[in-house]
Amino acid sequence: MAQQYRITLLPGDGIGPEIIPVAVDALTVVGNQFGFKLTFQEGLVGGAAIDATGNPLPEETLELCRNSDSVLLAAIGGYKWDNLPRHQRPETGLLGLRAGLGLFANLRPATILPQLIDASTLKREIVEGVDIMVVRELTGGVYFGQPKGVFETETGEKRGVNTMAYTDSEIDRIGKVAFETAQKRGGKLCSVDKANVLEVSQLWRDRITAMSSQYPDVELSHLYVDNAAMQLVRAPKQFDTIVTGNLFGDILSDAAAMLTGSIGMLPSASLGADGPGVYEPVHGSAPDIAGQDKANPLAQVLSAAMMLRYDLDQAQAADRIEKAVMTVLDRGYRTGDIMSEGMKLVGCQEMSDALMAALEE
Ligand code: NAD
Secondary structure, three states: OOEEEEEEEEEEOOOHHHHHHHHHHHHHHHHHHHOEEEEEEEOOOOHHHHHHHOOOOOHHHHHHHHOOOEEEEEEOOOHHHOOOOHHHOHHHHHHHHHHHOOOOEEEEEEEOOHHHHHHOOOOHHHHOOOEEEEEEEOOOHHHOEEEEEEEEOOOOOEEEEEEOOOOHHHHHHHHHHHHHHHHHOOOEEEEEEOOOOOHHHHHHHHHHHHHHHHOOOOEEEEEEHHHHHHHHHHOHHHOOEEEEOHHHHHHHHHHHHHHOOOHHHOEEEEEOOOOOOEEEEOOOOOOOOOOOOOOOOHHHHHHHHHHHHHOOOOHHHHHHHHHHHHHHHHOOEEOHHHOOOOOEEOOHHHHHHHHHHHHHO
């Protein structure tokens, strides 16, 4: 019998419902080509879930995800929900999903595609050949540390508090993912922290340094986050794999993303110790272009390829999708976010048609 996989789809908000079907079509085509079957079930998350149930992550959605082989998420959020109390905000659903599935490692590749090199705002000689993997810790640090909240002081003044905290074991498990990722790539790992100021960062640096003796084939270096931000735009080719905490990783992975010219091209994977991973584009829900057939579906499609590779062990099918993406770019198809002179401007639907044609060839 053909291998079968249950995939949970979380289209979320904004352009999500436009780009998820493109990935589903691509997955279905390669499933037929490589002899495996995918069944898809859809769940509510983010603003769509708030509208339907009042909760950005209904329990049914989490259960659906837990009972599937993998999860394909688009994006959440939009102006409509921006002023709700924090526990009802779309982002709370996303954080809950990560915590609920134990997804502590976020892998974000930032690779320059030769076809899009001129879409980068940096000079060609700076970005040509950039191939970075940012490994971001996802369930600890200042986004989750306690105490957190807005409290009233004795003088009646309000005081907002978040706590940046990491334990040994939290650092060790993300360190392991990072060292192993670097081993499979160029063998260089740069750990980013703020150990000159923050105690939590000193612990981070000590643990990562202690682990390095187990990985003699990986060359470890350390940078303070402010310097890392500068180096990323000054000389990004010095980086191979970067490991960092939740807050610094959030910021640096977006900066790394922009080196490539378009956030609309970048996939990501969020992984736990076991169980399904969540695969999603790096970009948000792009409410400014939602419903206008302008969205670039390729980051979503490349996220589906990462899912095939990491969760479903279907590397050949992943290669097939990645190759088809290169083919449509070689043929000059561009959505607005990656458009350049002489190329053919298309919408989400036309990009999808071109991709399916390349996949079926
Ligand atoms: P964004 O990534 O949604 O959009 C930034 C810019 O990039 C916009 O101009 C948008 O039109 C463009 N863009 C993004 N993806 C695109 C695509 N696939 N094709 C073409 N253009 C694309 O970031 P933002 O504007 O800061 O946030 C919008 C909403 O998304 C907010 O509610 C935010 O909270 C949410 N958000 C969600 C996630 C997530 O779900 N993981 C991540 C970031 C932001």
